[in-house]
Every structure is written in C-alpha cells, then in structure tokens.
Amino acid sequence: MATSSEGDRPWQSYNTAYTNAKAGMDGVDKEKVQRVVYEMSKGSKYFENEQRKEAFIKQKIENLRVQVDLLTDKDISHFQMIANKRIIELEASRDLSKIWLHVDMDAFYAAVETLENPSLRGRPMAVGGLSMISTANYEARKFGVRAGMPGFIACKLCQDLIFVPTNFEKYTFYSELTRKVFRRYDPDFFATSLDEAYLNITEVCISSDEVASELRNAIFEETGLTCSAGVAPNRMLAKVCSDLNKPNGQFILPNDKDAIITFISSLPIRKIGGIGKVTEHILRDALGINTCEDMLQKSAFLCALFSSCSSDFFFSVGLGLGRTDTPERKMRKSISSERTFRATKDEAFLFHKLGDIAETLSIDMQKECLSGRTLTLKLKTASFEIRTRAVSLQTFIHTKEDILKYASRILKAELPISLRLIGLRMSQFRDDKNSNLDPMQKTIVCFLSGECDSPSARSLQKQDCVNSDKLEIQECLDFMEGNSMQDLELDFPASDDHTIERHCDKFCFSEYHHSVSNSVAERRELNDSCVDEFRSNESLQPNEGTHSVESSKHMKEVSLRWIDDYICSVCGIELPVSFIEERLEHLDYHFAQRLEEEESSQRRIHLAPVERCSPKASHARQAPRKKQKCSSKELNHIPIESFFSKFKKNS
DNA sequence: GGGCGCGGGATAG
DNA sequence: TTCCACTATCCCGCGCCC
Ligand SMILES: Cc1cn([C@H]2C[C@H](O)[C@@H](COP(=O)(O)OP(=O)(O)OP(=O)(O)O)O2)c(=O)[nH]c1=O
Ligand SMILES: [Mg+2]
Numbered sequence: 207m208a209t210s211s212e213g214d215r216p217w218q219s220y221n222t223a224y225t226n227a228k229a230g231m232d233g234v235d236k237e238k239v240q241r242v243v244y245e246m247s248k249g250s251k252y253f254e255n256e257q258r259k260e261a262f263i264k265q266k267i268e269n270l271r272v273q274v275d276l277l278t279d280k281d282i283s284h285f286q287m288i289a290n291k292r293i294i295e296l297e298a299s300r301d302l303s304k305i306w307l308h309v310d311m312d313a314f315y316a317a318v319e320t321l322e323n324p325s326l327r328g329r330p331m332a333v334g335g336l337s338m339i340s341t342a343n344y345e346a347r348k349f350g351v352r353a354g355m356p357g358f359i360a361c362k363l364c365q366d367l368i369f370v371p372t373n374f375e376k377y378t379f380y381s382e383l384t385r386k387v388f389r390r391y392d393p394d395f396f397a398t399s400l401d402e403a404y405l406n407i408t409e410v411c412i413s414s415d416e417v418a419s420e421l422r423n424a425i426f427e428e429t430g431l432t433c434s435a436g437v438a439p440n441r442m443l444a445k446v447c448s449d450l451n452k453p454n455g456q457f458i459l460p461n462d463k464d465a466i467i468t469f470i471s472s473l474p475i476r477k478i479g480g481i482g483k484v485t486e487h488i489l490r491d492a493l494g495i496n497t498c499e500d501m502l503q504k505s506a507f508l509c510a511l512f513s514s515c516s517s518d519f520f521f522s523v524g525l526g527l528g529r530t531d532t533p534e535r536k537m538r539k540s541i542s543s544e545r546t547f548r549a550t551k552d553e554a555f556l557f558h559k560l561g562d563i564a565e566t567l568s569i570d571m572q573k574e575c576l577s578g579r580t581l582t583l584k585l586k587t588a589s590f591e592i593r594t595r596a597v598s599l600q601t602f603i604h605t606k607e608d609i610l611k612y613a614s615r616i617l618k619a620e621l622p623i624s625l626r627l628i629g630l631r632m633s634q635f636r637d638d639k640n641s642n643l644d645p646m647q648k649t650i651v652c653f654l655s656g657e658c659d660s661p662s663a664r665s666l667q668k669q670d671c672v673n674s675d676k677l678e679i680q681e682c683l684d685f686m687e688g689n690s691m692q693d694l695e696l697d698f699p700a701s702d703d704h705t706i707e708r709h710c711d712k713f714c715f716s717e718y719h720h721s722v723s724n725s726v727a728e729r730r731e732l733n734d735s736c737v738d739e740f741r742s743n744e745s746l747q748p749n750e751g752t753h754s755v756e757s758s759k760h761m762k763e764v765s766l767r768w769i770d771d772y773i774c775s776v777c778g779i780e781l782p783v784s785f786i787e788e789r790l791e792h793l794d795y796h797f798a799q800r801l802e803e804e805e806s807s808q809r810r811i812h813l814a815p816v817e818r819c820s821p822k823a824s825h826a827r828q829a830p831r832k833k834q835k836c837s838s839k840e841l842n843h844i845p846i847e848s849f850f851s852k853f854k855k856n857s
Numbered sequence: 858g859g860g861c862g863c864g865g866g867a868t869a870g
Numbered sequence: 871t872t873c874c875a876c877t878a879t880c881c882c883g884c885g886c887c888c
Contacts, residue, residue: 246873246874247873247874249873250873250874251873252873252874253873253874256874259866314870334875335875336872336873337872337873337874337875338874338875338876339875340870340875340876341870353870354870354874354875355874356873356874356875357874358872358873358874359873359874372875398869398870399869399870400870401870402870479868479869480867480868480869481868482867482868482869483867483868484866484867484868485867485868513881513882515881516881538878538879539878539879540877540878540879541877541878542876542877542878543876543877544875544876544877545875545876546874546875546876580862580863582863582864590874592865592866593864593865594863594864594865595863595864596862596863596864597862597863598861598862598863627875629876629877631877631878858888859887859888860886860887860888861885861886861887862884862885862886863883863884863885864882864883864884865881865882865883866880866881866882867879867880867881867882868878868879868880868881869877869878869879870876870877870878
C-alpha cells in the first residue's frame with residue numbers, strides 16, 4: 207500500500223480513476239498523469255465529494271476486515287464446505303458447446319469523426335468538450351487522455367489535443383452499418399451499445415480465427431472503421447478477449463476447460479464486466495483478491511461476507527463461467543434526460559431548466575410512444591451530492607405539462623438548494639406486460655387488420671396497450687345493446703396514496719378522476735387547505751349515483767366513432783362505421799379508453815387486450831361521456847402507419 | 858413473508 | 871476567465887401493505 211509515502215506523493219492516494227489498464231495506455235507515464243489529474247482536481251468540490259465517497263468505502267472495507275478477523279477456524283471450514291459444494295454445482299453447469307464472439311469498435315466516436323474529417327488522422331483528438339470527453343483516439347491516449355476524463359484536464363495532459371463535439375446521428379449511422387455486417391454472421395446478434403455486440407457463431411464457425419478476421423475485414427470494407435474481436439465459449443470471456451488485442455486485433459480462447467483455467471487464473475478481476483473500481487478495491491483490501499483465481503482461493507470468505515447471489519457471481523468469475531444463452535430482447539425500462547449547468551440557487555432559473563428538461567423528455571417519450579407512471583427527479587447539489595425523488599402516479603403521463611406539474615412539486619419540496627444538475631426520468635411504462643394478459647388475446651387493431659400475429663402487430667401491442675382503466679368490449683357491447691352501465695367497473699393500478707404522502711408529505715398529488723362526481727368535488731373543498739386537487743383514500747370508494755344516463759343507441763354510435771376517429775387520426779384511413787361495427791360483433795376483445803382530466807379534455811382511445819380476470823378493485827363507475835374528436839397530435843407519432851398500410855390495400 | 862415503491866450506489870459505454 | 875457528461879440497468883436495504 208502507498209499509504210506510507212502519502213506525505214511525499216499525495217497523488218498516489220487519489221483514486222485510481224484513470225489508472226486501470228486500458229487499451230492504448232501502454233507506455234504512458236502513469237505517475238505523471240496521476241499527478242496532473244491530482245493537481246487539477248485537488249481542492250475542487252468534485253474532489254471533496256470523491257474523498258467523501260472514498261472514505262465511506264474505506265470504512266466499509268474496515269468493517270469487512272473486522273468480520274473476517276472474527277471468523278473462527280470452525281466458521282471458516284463451515285463456509286469452505288458451502289463454497290466447495292456451490293463451486294462443484296457451478297462447474298457442473300459449464301457449457302462448452304457454444305462459440306461467442308464479442309465485437310468492439312476501436313475508439314468508436316473518434317474513429318467516426320476521423321472518417322468524416324481525415325485531417326484529424328494521426329493527431330491527438332477527443333470527442334466531447336472541456337467539461338467531459340466521451341472518448342479519445344489512440345494518439346491522445348498516449349498522453350493519458352481517455353473516456354470519462356474532463357476536457358480541461360485532458361488539455362493539460364496534451365496541449366495539442368483537438369476537441370470534436372459529439373454528434374450522435376453520425377455514430378448511429380455508422381453503428382447501423384456495422385450491424386448490417388453482424389447480421390450476416392448471426393441474425394440474432396445482440397448489441398449492447400452503439401459500438402458493441404455479441405454474436406453466436408457456433409453454427410457458422412469452422413475456424414474461430416477465420417470468422418473473426420473475416421468479420422473484421424467486412425466491417426472495415428463496409429465502414430472504414432476498425433474493431434477488435436474476442437471469441438470464447440461464453441459471453442463473459444468473449445468480452446474479456448475482445449479487449450486483449452485492442453485496437454484492431456482479436457483473441458481466440460478455445461472451448462477447452464484447461465485453456466480457460468489457464469487464461470482466467472492470472473487475469474486481474476477488474477477485467478471482468480461487472481467488477482468496477484469499488485468491487486476491485488473491496489476485494490483487494492478486505493480479502494487480498496487480485497486475480498480471478500483468487501476468487502476460488504478465498505471462496506470461504508466470499509461465502510461468509512457476501513450474499514449467495516454475489517458469491518455465485520464471484521465463483522463463476524473464478525471458474526471462467528458465463529452466460530451462453532441468447533437473452534430475449536427487452537424493452538427499455540426507463541427514459542431520462544438531465545442537464546448540467548453552473549451551480550445556482552436561483553429558483554426561477556432552476557424551474558426554467560426543469561421545464562426545458564421536461565420538454566426534451568416529453569419529446570423523447572413521444573418519439574417512442576411511451577407513457578409512464580413513475581417520475582424520478584434527479585438533483586446534483588453544488589457539492590456533487592446526488593439525490594433522487596420519485597413519485598408513482600395513478601395515471602400514465604407523457605406530456606411536458608404533466609411531467610412539469612409533478613416535477614415542480616417535488617422540486618419545490620427540496621428548496622432552497624444550490625444545484626448543478628437537474629434530471630428527470632420516467633419509468634413504469636404503460637405496457638401489456640404490466641398486467642397479466644392472456645398472450646393469446648389480440649388487440650382490436652389486430653383484429654381489424656386480420657394480421658394478428660404479424661411482428662408489427664406485436665410491436666403495436668407492446669407500445670400501445672394497457673391502460674389503467676379498461677372496459678371489456680363484451681360488456682361494452684352489452685351496454686350498447688341497452689344493458690345497464692352499473693356493472694361496468696374500472697381497473698386501477700394498485701393505489702399508492704400512502705406512499706405518495708409518506709415520501710412527499712408537503713404535497714398531495716392529484717388523482718386521475720374517471721368521473722366527475724359531486725362527492726369528489728365536495729371532498730376537494732373539504733381538503734382545500736392541502737392543495738388544489740387533493741384526493742383522500744375515501745375517494746377510492748365507488749362514487750354513487752353520479753353518472754347521467756344517455757341512450758344506449760347514442761353510446762354505441764359514440765363508441766364506434768371513437769374507434770373510427772382513432773384509426774383515422776393514426777393512419778388517415780376513413781372506414782365506414784358499419785364496417786367497424788360488424789367487426790366488433792365477433793370480438794372477445796377489449797378496448798380501453800382514457801379520459802384526460804386536464805384542461806384540454808382531450809379524449810384518447812387506447813385499444814388493448816385485457817386480462818380475463820376480474821378487476822382487482824372497483825373504485826369508480828364509468829359515466830357516459832360526450833363524443834370528442836381524437837387528438838391526432840398525440841396519436842400521430844404512433845408508428846403503425848406501415849402496419850395499417852396493409853389494411854388499406856385489403857379494403 | 859412476498860411484493861411494491863423509494864433512495865442510494867455500482868457499473869458500463 | 872474556465873474547475874468532472876449523459877443514458878441506462880441492476881442490486882440492496884428499508885418501510886409499508888396485505
Ligand atoms: C467509456 C465511455 C464511452 N462512451 C462512448 C464513446 C465511445 O467511443 C463509445 C464506445 O465506448 P468504448 O468501447 O468503451 O470505448 P471506445 O470504443 O471509444 O474505445 P476502445 O473500445 O477502442 O477502447 O461510447 C461515452 O460516451 N462515455 C464513456 O464513459
Ligand atoms: Mg469500443
């Protein structure tokens with residue numbers, strides 16, 4: 207440990223952020239880099255925050271060491287038995303039947319910029335700005351400049367460094383080109399970022415070496431970009447391998463257990479994906495673990511100190527085991543936007559920023575047709591402390607106004623505060639996966655198109671399905687035929703009233719009112735002291751006798767017009783109402799509808815499959831509503847035009 | 858006790 | 871003169887509810 211010489215060379219104790227071995231960093235004067243970084247950082251707010259975090263981790267390590275010291279010989283042999291058993295089980299699961307290839311483009315953003323501006327070739331260059339750089343080319347790396355380093359420090363390390371601003375459209379374009387090549391080798395390849403992908407080449411592989419060379423050549427031919435590749439029996443090892451001969455190189459690890467053991471034994475644990483700065487630090491200083499092999503040597507202690515989930519992971523690393531299956535494609539779980547600015551406590555400025563962020567987030571959500579019910583506000587204080595505050599709503603939101611409304615309330619609760627960053631994230635998207643759907647059920651849109659199992663139909667289901675409130679179509683049809691509305695019930699997501707109050711006791715959040723009832727209005731007055739739209743738990747009870755009665759004939763017309771409007775506004779096809787009516791007669795499908803309570807009172811119709819099970823709670827009763835035109839503004843971005851074009855031809 | 862929601866943290870590109 | 875990004879995912883611990 208360098209602690210003894212800390213007095214002389216304080217930079218050695220400053221975190222190892224830029225010192226971990228990285229491609230292109232051989233032969234760099236690490237001591238000098240470390241010193242410059244330290245000199246530039248020392249005394250800054252950022253630095254102080256890092257020191258706080260570091261101290262916290264040191265404390266954690268200290269606690270672990272105490273735990274280790276307390277272990278008796280008996281304890282140790284006990285945990286050793288458990289560990290051995292687990293290791294044998296894991297070893298038994300070893301699968302050497304697959305061949306995985308990991309591709310990683312070299313200095314990707316920088317390489318793309320160089321391609322578009324050849325004068326940059328051979329000169330040290332970084333993509334990003336003075337505050338942060340995304341990556342640097344290999345010329346710049348010789349100076350110690352690297353991804354995640356602030357630009358102003360990089361400048362000190364390399365006087366002639368050229369900065370190029372990021373341009374994601376370019377990177378996306380070139381990423382697409384590389385993926386075209388990947389697809390030829392494995393149509394089911396899966397990309398983990400713009401510049402990385404895993405390919406299962408088991409089937410196409412005669413010689414791994416040749417496949418890798420051929421692939422890299424093809425990529426270079428078709429894009430002008432170089433990449434590195436790693437081939438191994440599982441994804442964890444393939445990723446390690448792709449980094450070994452970077453840039454523009456490859457490394458093949460044969461599907462042979464002895465070769466794997468040899469390979470893994472001397473490998474520093476930091477090379478493994480999932481083991482970062484902190485884990486490396488903890489395992490080294492608490493248990494003396496440096497290489498993957500050490501994971502097995504110290505298995506008893508890993509068992510004693512960590513959860514079985516964590517120790518399993520550590521043992522897998524020691525054995526060189528990794529996933530060999532192809533993961534199913536997952537939809538995104540959250541979407542966010544955040545901005546950094548000069549730290550300030552000027553509230554007008556902060557709220558203005560919040561509005562900007564809400565707007566970009568809303569635009570991004572609309573691009574992907576997302577609507578979410580959990581909003582998370584992220585703040586970074588002037589001292590770099592990160593705070594997050596979340597609310598889960600009863601309704602799904604995606605407009606700037608809605609996002610800003612709730613975000614403002616949360617932010618108000620944090621004032622006064624000096625901030626340097628504000629971010630907003632939406633999650634818990636509206637999605638059929640959120641409710642136990644019968645996957646055999648199809649959407650109304652599907653039905654109308656007659657293409658129930660087409661991929662576009664599935665993607666449509668993913669994007670535009672379940673709502674917080676739904677009407678069973680059969681019930682709706684019953685109603686249309688003159689039955690009572692009394693039996694129609696709405697399905698709310700689980701109520702989070704208490705949660706909201708608990709976590710943000712200064713504010714009460716408005717609920718989504720499905721019917722305008724006197725009782726709600728009355729309660730609103732009673733709770734006037736709280737906020738504008740308070741909603742008590744009592745209001746979750748069904749509202750009695752509040753709906754007016756309109757003729758069922760009229761309702762039927764209205765319902766059919768809704769659907770007609772929906773289809774029209776989405777894809778511009780005007781269908782005869784009688785056609786829709788005829789189609790609907792055959793359905794055991796459902797449609798969901800949603801009434802915006804906001805000033806615009808826009809009505810949005812969502813077509814959705816619905817679970818067969820009865821609604822969990824019946825909080826409100828549906829009241830008949832007046833017909834309103836669908837808002838095409840909200841619907842236009844739903845990318846189902848191509849889907850409907852099929853339908854157009856047929857009709 | 859399982860599930861949910863929140864807040865913090867680690868990791869990666 | 872300037873003084874460390876942005877997007878996303880997973881995991882853990884905690885408190886609460888059913
Ligand atoms: C590591 C990192 C990468 N990126 C971007 C820029 C990178 O070009 C791109 C791919 O990341 P990396 O593959 O990690 O880095 P790289 O491709 O630039 O260099 P190499 O693989 O040869 O070591 O992701 C960031 O924006 N921020 C980061 O912190
Ligand atoms: Mg790369």
